[in-house]
Amino acid sequence: MRHAFVEGLARLIAEAISSDSGDSVFKAMLIRHRAAAVREYVSLSAHANQDRRSLRTSVNAMAHPGKQRSASDRQREAFALLHACASSPYCSGLADTAQSLLSIPEISGEPPLMQGLTLLLESPSLMRLQRIEALLDDERVREYVALWDRHGPRSGSAQAAAQGNASQKRGTAAEARAAHALQVMADRLNQDEANGRRYRVVTAMHVPASIPGSAERAKSEWDAVLLGQSDCDDDAPSWDVCLLVESKASVDAATTDLSRLLRGIALLSQAEENVAYVFETGQGAVRLRGSSLRALATDDASLQSTVLYCCDAPLEAAQRLLGAGSRMQLLSAQASLEFAATVQDQEHADARTLEPVWNDLLKSPRWRGVLDQYQTLRRVRELMVHTEDLLSAIDQVSVRDAMPRTQAE
Numbered sequence: 001m002r003h004a005f006v007e008g009l010a011r012l013i014a015e016a017i018s019s020d021s022g023d024s025v026f027k028a029m030l031i032r033h034r035a036a037a038v039r040e041y042v043s044l045s046a047h048a049n050q051d052r053r054s055l056r057t058s059v060n061a062m063a064h065p066g067k068q069r070s071a072s073d074r075q076r077e078a079f080a081l082l083h084a085c086a087s088s089p090y091c092s093g094l095a096d097t098a099q100s101l102l103s104i105p106e107i108s109g110e111p112p113l114m115q116g117l118t119l120l121l122e123s124p125s126l127m128r129l130q131r132i133e134a135l136l137d138d139e140r141v142r143e144y145v146a147l148w149d150r151h152g153p154r155s156g157s158a159q160a161a162a163q164g165n166a167s168q169k170r171g172t173a174a175e176a177r178a179a180h181a182l183q184v185m186a187d188r189l190n191q192d193e194a195n196g197r198r199y200r201v202v203t204a205m206h207v208p209a210s211i212p213g214s215a216e217r218a219k220s221e222w223d224a225v226l227l228g229q230s231d232c233d234d235d236a237p238s239w240d241v242c243l244l245v246e247s248k249a250s251v252d253a254a255t256t257d258l259s260r261l262l263r264g265i266a267l268l269s270q271a272e273e274n275v276a277y278v279f280e281t282g283q284g285a286v287r288l289r290g291s292s293l294r295a296l297a298t299d300d301a302s303l304q305s306t307v308l309y310c311c312d313a314p315l316e317a318a319q320r321l322l323g324a325g326s327r328m329q330l331l332s333a334q335a336s337l338e339f340a341a342t343v344q345d346q347e348h349a350d351a352r353t354l355e356p357v358w359n360d361l362l363k364s365p366r367w368r369g370v371l372d373q374y375q376t377l378r379r380v381r382e383l384m385v386h387t388e389d390l391l392s393a394i395d396q397v398s399v400r401d402a403m404p405r406t407q408a409e
Helices: 002-016 024-034 036-045 048-063 073-086 092-101 111-121 124-135 139-151 158-190 251-268 290-294 300-306 324-331 334-346 351-363 365-371 373-383 387-402
Strands: 198-206 221-229 238-248 276-281 284-289 307-311 384-386
Touching: 002 324, 002 334, 002 351, 024 036, 024 139, 024 324, 024 334, 036 124, 036 139, 048 073, 048 111, 048 124, 073 092, 092 111, 092 124, 158 198, 158 221, 158 238, 158 307, 158 387, 238 251, 238 284, 238 290, 238 300, 251 307, 251 324, 251 373, 276 290, 284 290, 300 307, 300 373, 307 373, 307 387, 324 334, 324 365, 334 351, 351 365, 365 373, 373 384, 384 387
Parallel strands: 238 307, 307 384
Antiparallel strands: 198 221, 198 276, 221 238, 276 284
């Protein structure tokens, strides 16, 4: 099995660095692994947005238009240029402009302004941003940046913001469709007079801090929940949890979410038996019975009766057994990167050098998610339903119940 694993990982790496159809993210990681200039660029870039904010704050303290009303025309123009440079993604113009301001008589005669400009020019933030610009002249750094740009828009960019907004809208729409399907189910159940219970749906249900137990890394908000209760005449009824529904854009998203979901259910099950807990929801505050919450469990049978992952993603042509997160963890292992570098240099590498990844997979807690990925994927698949299929199933039940008994059977 070890031999099969390392051979399979070797093929995965070879595919990822293929010049024709390789993985741009892995290629970028490999360049970072091999080039010191790229590692420095990545390290500095991690703080670049914070450094830019720091510089803008320093410039605004001296050059904000509101502070220049009593200044001379020449000084206002100079500081207006400095203020504009502070908003630029590049800092070379800012440094040159600040240096030129030191020679303007109106400014050189003002010690506070001279001190502010000097501190700006000596700022570690400015020096780091200048170093980033200098590193962009390096061929390997430019190659690294190009590969990341191919993967998607840069963090903090307008394109990334637009993409995030679009994704958020799709997520909101998917949650609304899942809640609608659940409401149809509740309406169908409420039509059944023999049932003797009343049902309702709440969305964005937040778990209160009053529930005992650790909330660390546990799901704290549920997309949609079907509630039921028998005390219809109670002025302040307490409800029972019947079905917990989460809306996800893809199987990968649900697979990544499962551990949080399990911890969230475990947290709810810590409720005290005879206590009613107040949950804030999109429909206002609701009281849930502690006995209902305490009955929740994370074994397979309990999950299949109380949890659904609703997903609107199209049918996959082929099921991926290796999730995106697990794949990238395997590729980014130190031994994998060293193997890929050897392949690039020599076109042949001994797959046995990948055995440290195998050993970590079996022993390290950090690799547990990769080791258990198939079992996790299987559990997620068993909890997943397409929203339209859920609506169709509810409709079929309604139609069957409306038939004469012999015909329904």
